[in-house]
Every structure is written in C-alpha cells, then in structure tokens.
Amino acid sequence: MAEKKLVEAITAMEEDFAQWYTDVVKKAELLDYTSVKGCMVIRPAGYAIWELIQKQMDERFKETGVQNVYLPMFIPESLLNKEKDHVEGFAPEVAWVTHGGLQPLQERLCVRPTSETLFCDYYKNTVHSYRDLPQICNQWCSVVRWEKETRPFLRSREFLWQEGHTAHATAKEAEERTLQMLNVYADFCEQVLAIPVIKGRKTDKEKFAGAESTYTIEALMHDGKALQSGTSHNFGDGFAKAFDIQYTDKNNKLQYVHQTSWGSTTRLIGAVIMVHGDNSGLCLPPKIAPVQVMVIPIQQKKEGVLSKAEEICDRLKKVSRAGIDITDKSPGWKFSEQEMRGIPLRVEIGPKDIEAGKCIICRRDNREKYEVSLEELENKVTELLDRMQVEMLERARAHRDKHTYVAKNMDEFRRLFNEKTGFVKAMWCGDQACEDAIKEELAVTSRCMPFEQENLSEVCVCCNKPAKKMVYWGKAY
RNA sequence: CGGCGUGUGGCUCAGCUUGGUAGAGCGCUACGUUCGGGACGUAGAGGCCGCAGGUUCAAAUCCUGUCACGCCGACCA
Numbered sequence A: 001m002a003e004k005k006l007v008e009a010i011t012a013m014e015e016d017f018a019q020w021y022t023d024v025v026k027k028a029e030l031l032d033y034t035s036v037k038g039c040m041v042i043r044p045a046g047y048a049i050w051e052l053i054q055k056q057m058d059e060r061f062k063e064t065g066v067q068n069v070y071l072p073m074f075i076p077e078s079l080l081n082k083e084k085d086h087v088e089g090f091a092p093e094v095a096w097v098t099h100g101g102l103q104p105l106q107e108r109l110c111v112r113p114t115s116e117t118l119f120c121d122y123y124k125n126t127v128h129s130y131r132d133l134p135q136i137c138n139q140w141c142s143v144v145r146w147e148k149e150t151r152p153f154l155r156s157r158e159f160l161w162q163e164g165h166t167a168h169a170t171a172k173e174a175e176e177r178t179l180q181m182l183n184v185y186a187d188f189c190e191q192v193l194a195i196p197v198i199k200g201r202k203t204d205k206e207k208f209a210g211a212e213s214t215y216t217i218e219a220l221m222h223d224g225k226a227l228q229s230g231t232s233h234n235f236g237d238g239f240a241k242a243f244d245i246q247y248t249d250k251n252n253k254l255q256y257v258h259q260t261s262w263g264s265t266t267r268l269i270g271a272v273i274m275v276h277g278d279n280s281g282l283c284l285p286p287k288i289a290p291v292q293v294m295v296i297p298i299q300q301k302k303e304g305v306l307s308k309a310e311e312i313c314d315r316l317k318k319v320s321r322a323g324i325d326i327t328d329k330s331p332g333w334k335f336s337e338q339e340m341r342g343i344p345l346r347v348e349i350g351p352k353d354i355e356a357g358k359c360i361i362c363r364r365d366n367r368e369k370y371e372v373s374l375e376e377l378e379n380k381v382t383e384l385l386d387r388m389q390v391e392m393l394e395r396a397r398a399h400r401d402k403h404t405y406v407a408k409n410m411d412e413f414r415r416l417f418n419e420k421t422g423f424v425k426a427m428w429c430g431d432q433a434c435e436d437a438i439k440e441e442l443a444v445t446s447r448c449m450p451f452e453q454e455n456l457s458e459v460c461v462c463c464n465k466p467a468k469k470m471v472y473w474g475k476a477y
Numbered sequence B: 001c002g003g004c005g006u007g008u009g010g011c012u013c014a015g016c017u018u019g020g021u022a023g024a025g026c027g028c029u030a031c032g033u034u035c036g037g038g039a040c041g042u043a044g045a046g047g048c049c050g051c052a053g054g055u056u057c058a059a060a061u062c063c064u065g066u067c068a069c070g071c072c073g074a075c076c077a
Helices: A002-009 A017-027 A044-063 A085-093 A116-126 A171-191 A238-243 A267-276 A305-317 A331-340 A351-356 A375-401 A408-419 A434-440
Strands: A031-033 A040-043 A074-076 A096-101 A105-110 A136-145 A158-168 A198-201 A215-222 A226-236 A246-248 A254-257 A256-265 A294-297 A322-324 A345-349 A359-365 A369-373 A403-407 A424-429 A443-452 A471-476
Touching: A017 A267, A044 A136, A044 A158, A044 A171, A074 A294, A085 A238, A116 A158, A116 A238, A116 A256, A158 A171, A171 A215, A171 A226, A171 A256, A215 A267, A215 A375, A215 A443, A215 A471, A226 A238, A226 A267, A226 A305, A238 A256, A256 A267, A267 A375, A294 A305, A294 A331, A294 A359, A305 A322, A305 A345, A305 A375, A322 A359, A331 A345, A345 A351, A345 A375, A351 A359, A351 A369, A359 A375, A369 A375, A375 A403, A408 A424, A408 A434, A424 A443, A434 A443
Parallel strands: A294 A322, A294 A345, A403 A424
Antiparallel strands: A031 A040, A074 A105, A096 A105, A136 A158, A158 A256, A198 A215, A198 A443, A215 A226, A226 A256, A246 A254, A345 A359, A359 A369, A424 A471, A443 A471
C-alpha cells in the first residue's frame, strides 16, 4: 500500500526516463524553476552536494599546484572577437549587456560563456619572462550560455562550474597539464561520484572552439545515453598568438606561451542522479551526501526513545555527517522521504531496540538491513559507508560494460543503435564525412577516441576505407 | 529556432466543447488518538483561473497576442 503511493509520486524510469529525472530532481528538492527560462534555484539539498563536489575537487586541484582566482563576468566584445574559432563557436549563445543604467554602452559587454579571453588578457599583462611561467589558475564561478532547450542541471542558461586556465613555456608542458587535469577529473568521478568514465580525445568535429585538442571523460547514464562529464583542452599557442602573450626565454628570445583550459560543471549532479538513482528517488554516493546517516526514532513520544536517538546521532556525528528526523511524520513516511533524498544510510531506533541494546541500519542503494548492537554502531556505519561507495562504482561499471557494444560494419552499427542504447565501439577512418553521415542517419555522435585503443577491424565502420582509430559512439545528453 | 503539449489554492488535477455565485483530492494550521515501510478523527485557513488586450449585459470558459514550463528535433557543458 505504502509502496504504491511512492510509485505514483515518482514516474518509473522504465516508463519515461526524462519524466523520472524531473520527478527525482523535484522530489529530492535539489532545484526549483524561476521566472527566467533556464535559470534555476539550486536549493539547499542540491547546493550542499555542489559544495561537497567543490571541496573535494578543489583539494585535488591544489595538490597539483592550482591557485584560485576570480575574473570579471563581463567581456568586452572586442576582446571576445580576438580568436576567430572561439568567437564563432560561442557567438550564437552569448548574452549581451548593452546599457549601463540608462546610458547605452560604447562597447557592449558579453556575459562570460567561458573565460579564455579574459585569462588571455590577464596573462598578456602578467607574463613577461620564463620566470613568470607556468601560470596555473582556476576559478569557481557561473557562466551564461543562452541555450534554446534547457534541462535541470544538464543544460541551464546560467550554470556553476570551475574553469582552469594555464600558461606554459613549452608545448610539452601544456600537453602534460592537459592530460594531468583529465586524470584528476576521471579519478574524481570514479572515487568520489562513483561514476566510471571513458577517457579519450574528441574528434576535430567535437572539439572545443579554438582548441588544438580536446580531451574528455564520458560517462554512461542509466538510460544508455552518454554524458560528457569533464573536458580538458590543449590550446597550443593559438590563443597566445591571437592575444599576443609572449615571454622572454633563457636565451633572451621572445616565445609564445602554450595554454590549456579545463572545466567541469553542476552537470555532474545530473550525472549522479542518472547513474545511481532508482524508482525510489535519488541515491547519493556517501562522499557527496550532505547527510550520510539519518537517525529515525520509532515511537518517538515514548519515554526515552528521543533522547536515545539523539544520543546515537551525536555519536554518529563524530564519524560521519549524521542527522536525525524528529518531525511528527510516521516512520514509513520518513523512510520514503530519506530514500527520495538519497541519504545513504538510515538508522532505525525504537523501544524494542533500546531494550535489546541494538538498532537497525538500512542501506539506500540495495536496501539491505542490518541488526547492529549499539556498541558497534560507529564501526558498522563507517564500514557500510565505505563499502557502499565502492559497490556503487562497481555496480555502475557493470551497467556500463553491459551496455557497451562492438560493431564491425555498418549493418551491425545500425542494428545496435536501432535496438539498444549505450556505447558502441567501432573503427573510424578519421574523416569527418563519416561522422556527419552517422549522425545524420542515427542521431549518434562520436563521444571520444579512447586512450585504450583496440583493433576491432581494419576498416572504417562507415566507409570501409582503412581505419585509423577506435571510437566510442553514442546518443548524448 | 521548428513540431507537439500544458498553465486554475502549496501540489496533482476537474470545470472550458455549449459563457451565468470557482471545485476535488493531497498538503497546510490547531487539538486528540497513533507510530517497525507514506496512520486517523474533528475543526479551520487558503484562488482577481500565467499575463495583456478584445468580444459580451456577463469570460476560467470564446478571439488575438504574449510569457513560462515539459517532451521530441537542430545547437551546445
């Protein structure tokens, strides 16, 4: 009976995945719409997740020598226009400020869609000598891209992100930094978000506007669609030439710097929802769960129950992010509520438990229940949180592997995408015409050319000419 | 930006075809009984029907426009 109502509240993912996603976002109170299309309120439950992502990612950045800075949100039009590919890539989706107060501006200002141009302007003034290199900066901020179609966390007009921008003396250093940051993202996704990713390089068609090469981590969502979850770009000296960023080297010669940029966004929260969520709602990996354990007293008005529950909560606060639900809802209500919010562990404590000196712990991800003596509480909670973090990654990896296929020719390729959703590995000749043809026919794009290459066949899946690369293909968000 | 759909108490929706005193369930507030998977009783509060024009004696309902949200495409993190 109770289950029935729950199912009504959240659309089953098998029935309508998009609706399921929206239901979870709303029911878990992660986000709200506002009167401006594509601009969202990230609610306390959602923002707390973002703060945990920020904190743990930022620590990893700093271990590699990154320093945080803050640059303005406005870019003068003339500055944006300096790098040709870059401006062409972003022009269709920038928002413009044309007035200051009542006065029209002499030059309109774009609201940053990304800050390469500002960092270039900054580095141009800061970097003079090889002694000023490398510059390794990052900023946490929001950017604006005037998207036509918006979706909570996955595509909004304003979104939160971090963007790292570096300048180096040599091409080699820039390439190393590009790959280093990609590895930081990949490691973060797997170890913190429990999301397995494919690391690889984007094809020229899919690479960032203005980049020499773009690297990406690609994750597979529960519905079999791909989500680009972080990117790292090597700009070579293209921006340096457009913005005239030069330094004097040890031999007293002028050289252009080599630059990189790398970013990840609140989209990661969307990925967590779509990789780990189920028909009861959100399911958070412990490392990013704002509340990791919720204590639920049973018959809380009975003598001694509430005080015992609070005592347990205080104990758990020393080893985890713990909370207690003392609202006067029924226990069943609270169970469902905590599940919708994705809280990893639930501790039930009632009169019967208190008498027996134990409690019940229930895992959110697989709903396994454990009877635990109160002496062992902290140890068991710590152990379960650790185990859950690991097993959620394993489960997501098994799901991804199960939905990763191989196609050796166009018939197989067609059949796979017509019958299934997931990653399809296939060989490619390197010609954009084949990418275009595949996209045209199957609405599928190249996700990346993975670092871990396999030789599946000698010829391109599309045109049968000699193959150069194995590519992951998929329908993308 | 193209196609389809939806805007009515906090939420989900009915009412619109055929204009005539704004409805239901849930939620909310108070009190009481409950409490191990969304409990129940009693009493209450809450809406110029997305917005702007128009038609009409009279508009939630008909017409025009506009904005927003959702889904599917194209573009993108």
